[in-house]
Amino acid sequence: MAYPTPTTITAITAPSAIIAVEGVSKIFNAGEADEMRALDGVTLSVAKGSMAVLKGPSGSGKTTILGIIGCMTRPTSGKVMVNGKDVAKLPEHFLTDIRRRTFGFIFQHFNLIKGITVKENIMLPLYPTSIPIHEMKERADAILESLNIYQKRNYHVEKLSGGEKQRVSIARALINNPEIILADEPTSHLDTKLSEDLMDRLSRLNGEGKTIVIATHDPLVYDKPYVNRIIEMRDGKVIGT
Amino acid sequence: MFIYSIIVATLTSLLFLTQSLKKEAMDVFIEAPELIVQRMSAGRHDLIPVGYAEKILSIPGVSSVEPRYWGYYYDNLTGGNYTLIARNIDALHMVKGTLPKGPGECAIGKGVADVRLTDLNDVLFLSINPQQKVSLKVVGIFTADSAILTNDLVVMDKNDLVNFFALPKDMATDLIVHVSNASEVPTIAMKIRRDYPDTRPITRSEIVRTYENVFNWRGGMALTMFIGPLLAFAIFAWDKATGMSAGERQEIGILKAIGWETTDVLKLKFWEGMAISLTSFLTGSILAYIHVFYFGAALFAPVLKGWSVLFPPFNPIPYIDLYQIFVIFFLTVIPYLASTIIPSWKAAVTDPDTVMRS
Amino acid sequence: MIKSKIFFSFIAIEIIVIAFLYTDANHTIAARNAEVQSKRELVRKLSLTDFAVFTEARYTRHPSQADTFSAFQDFPSSMDHFPAGSIVGPQRGNN
Numbered sequence: 001m002a003y004p005t006p007t008t009i010t011a012i013t014a015p016s017a018i019i020a021v022e023g024v025s026k027i028f029n030a031g032e033a034d035e036m037r038a039l040d041g042v043t044l045s046v047a048k049g050s051m052a053v054l055k056g057p058s059g060s061g062k063t064t065i066l067g068i069i070g071c072m073t074r075p076t077s078g079k080v081m082v083n084g085k086d087v088a089k090l091p092e093h094f095l096t097d098i099r100r101r102t103f104g105f106i107f108q109h110f111n112l113i114k115g116i117t118v119k120e121n122i123m124l125p126l127y128p129t130s131i132p133i134h135e136m137k138e139r140a141d142a143i144l145e146s147l148n149i150y151q152k153r154n155y156h157v158e159k160l161s162g163g164e165k166q167r168v169s170i171a172r173a174l175i176n177n178p179e180i181i182l183a184d185e186p187t188s189h190l191d192t193k194l195s196e197d198l199m200d201r202l203s204r205l206n207g208e209g210k211t212i213v214i215a216t217h218d219p220l221v222y223d224k225p226y227v228n229r230i231i232e233m234r235d236g237k238v239i240g241t
Numbered sequence: 242m243f244i245y246s247i248i249v250a251t252l253t254s255l256l257f258l259t260q261s262l263k264k265e266a267m268d269v270f271i272e273a274p275e276l277i278v279q280r281m282s283a284g285r286h287d288l289i290p291v292g293y294a295e296k297i298l299s300i301p302g303v304s305s306v307e308p309r310y311w312g313y314y315y316d317n318l319t320g321g322n323y324t325l326i327a328r329n330i331d332a333l334h335m336v337k338g339t340l341p342k343g344p345g346e347c348a349i350g351k352g353v354a355d356v357r358l359t360d361l362n363d364v365l366f367l368s369i370n371p372q373q374k375v376s377l378k379v380v381g382i383f384t385a386d387s388a389i390l391t392n393d394l395v396v397m398d399k400n401d402l403v404n405f406f407a408l409p410k411d412m413a414t415d416l417i418v419h420v421s422n423a424s425e426v427p428t429i430a431m432k433i434r435r436d437y438p439d440t441r442p443i444t445r446s447e448i449v450r451t452y453e454n455v456f457n458w459r460g461g462m463a464l465t466m467f468i469g470p471l472l473a474f475a476i477f478a479w480d481k482a483t484g485m486s487a488g489e490r491q492e493i494g495i496l497k498a499i500g501w502e503t504t505d506v507l508k509l510k511f512w513e514g515m516a517i518s519l520t521s522f523l524t525g526s527i528l529a530y531i532h533v534f535y536f537g538a539a540l541f542a543p544v545l546k547g548w549s550v551l552f553p554p555f556n557p558i559p560y561i562d563l564y565q566i567f568v569i570f571f572l573t574v575i576p577y578l579a580s581t582i583i584p585s586w587k588a589a590v591t592d593p594d595t596v597m598r599s
Numbered sequence: 600m601i602k603s604k605i606f607f608s609f610i611a612i613e614i615i616v617i618a619f620l621y622t623d624a625n626h627t628i629a630a631r632n633a634e635v636q637s638k639r640e641l642v643r644k645l646s647l648t649d650f651a652v653f654t655e656a657r658y659t660r661h662p663s664q665a666d667t668f669s670a671f672q673d674f675p676s677s678m679d680h681f682p683a684g685s686i687v688g689p690q691r692g693n694n
Contacts, residue, residue: 067594072498074592093502100500111495114488124496128505172499266650268635272643279664286664309646313657322654330644334637350651386634390641392651393660415664417646443664448648451663516606523613530620534627549655558631559624 017081018048018180018211019069024078024088026064026236038064039075040236046213046229048179051206053222054215056233062215063184065233069213070103070182071095083179100125104173106183110165112157112172119144119153122171143171147201163194170201181205183214187221195220242521248474249525249573250532256565257533258541261557266452269390270445275426276418277309277443278433286441288412293437297418300432302425308413310402314367314395319356321550323367325395327402335391337361338381344398348381352392352551365395367405375405388553418442474573485584493585497593506589507582514581518574525573526566534559 026039039061046052054062067073068080071087080088087098112121119140126136144150147167152160157168166186173181183202187195195218203226206212214221222230232240278297280289294306310327330340338361340348347365349357359365359379368374375397383391402408418433420426430442493506501509532538537555538545546552641647653659 072592072594096502105498113492125499128501269638269642272639273648274646322657328645335641389650390638390647393654448663527616551654553651559627561624
């Protein structure tokens, strides 16, 4: 797996860059008839504490690069540095660990688990950890209060409105107290008011020092003044930063 | 889970019932005659000359030989098959009234009494043809709790039976051979066969073995009933194994994405499967116990009963064999666990980013 | 976790019920011992050899006394059309 060693590598992996992606390609179904090159030599970096937007039409590879940064899938080639560690080649066990400690995910479809309550959903990321159950509950309660859905904590998630589901998915992303929050098209199922509300919350979290990466094609997101980095993508390539 | 419980209940009911009947057979037929000698003629069970008894008696180890007179009577009136036995015995615990003390009297099973609407001191009339008929006064009725042995019996005097069946003089149905030392039974059986090649000795151990086979969980009963639910369970488990829903796959993806490891997912699925199968197993076992021992296996009775008119009510004694319960446990819980964990494992080892693409 | 409490109480109740049934079984076995003794007496005195369970045909009534091919006793090619035939296997080794 040879990749070019550009001279800029020191710049990219400078201490301020919490995420650095270098020459990353991702090919789905390699060697088969439906081979699909989702990413083609993507290089980008995100500074610690910034609020970055991956902008581009659907099919541009935003979700794929987000998945690779979030250690959910491995690149076909290239180098992915998170907090100075190359995660592309780490074994599964470490990836899970990084996923759990470093990232909070907000998914397009909320991806809440049906049949269990709001609070249980929020506590899910903590179950595999050694955190005692009473502390898990305290943390969940605190986050539920801060997001103003404490009164719905014992509802099953399928009984919630879209905005409430969005807040639950934010709460779940926050319970680990992650450094980086990754959001995939977070506003696509929300109306304008709720989208504004979400962006407010994300900017507040950004103000608290969290790095935020949002994949979107919604102007409501990338036109916000506090978005301090926009990475434009098209056809699996970065076309502007 | 409901289906699962029902399957366990069916299997366990069957085990409970067969185990109980088997144990009871072992318990009571220990008192069956040590040796019964039938005569075979043209490959069939035939009447045996009483004269054979003398020579058999002379075999060392034989303490006594007595002829047995019995036969079947098909009752046109009720469609029932009765078993007619001639025995002259004094008293029995499980009989209301007395036993026949001479010609013209009989003691009947509860089943016969019920289908013929006959009570003590009534007259039981049996007839094969205008020449062969008999009227007997019912002096005793076997108690209901003995029905499994006595339900279709009509016990009468020897002369009545011989006349009714028009048995040839000096012929009996078979001979009972009493042996003083049980370990000599096979040798004596062999000697009888040698002296009378046209006989077939049946030993007590063979009688007991018959019931071991009939009510064995691998026996004929299993073929009719055990295989059915087992197949149903296999289909059910297979269906689960192959048909993991998109929703379930998605759930596993979400859990992985938010920081669960494959082993965490498998642990969850294991405990989930364990909870379901344990609950179902316990529920099923309780249902089975109630079904078999409180309701007399009411659901199986029609199958066992077949076309019998005289069918004893089951009131099995709850002999529980823990080994068999473990067998059921392993036959149901383990495949279920495997069928839930294997597909989860398959889903859990894939990249979690697939959840972002739904 | 309320659900786990429900689950464990349910399991606990079931185990109690099973324990009860098990003692009930042992109790019943003891209580019906006299019945078993009486049945032994019946078997001994009436020299019985079989349960009166399959009374539907004369060749099913005494499985332990039957001939191997007694299903064909009534007339040639008379098939064994009774359910007992599917439950009781043929006798082996004592002809």
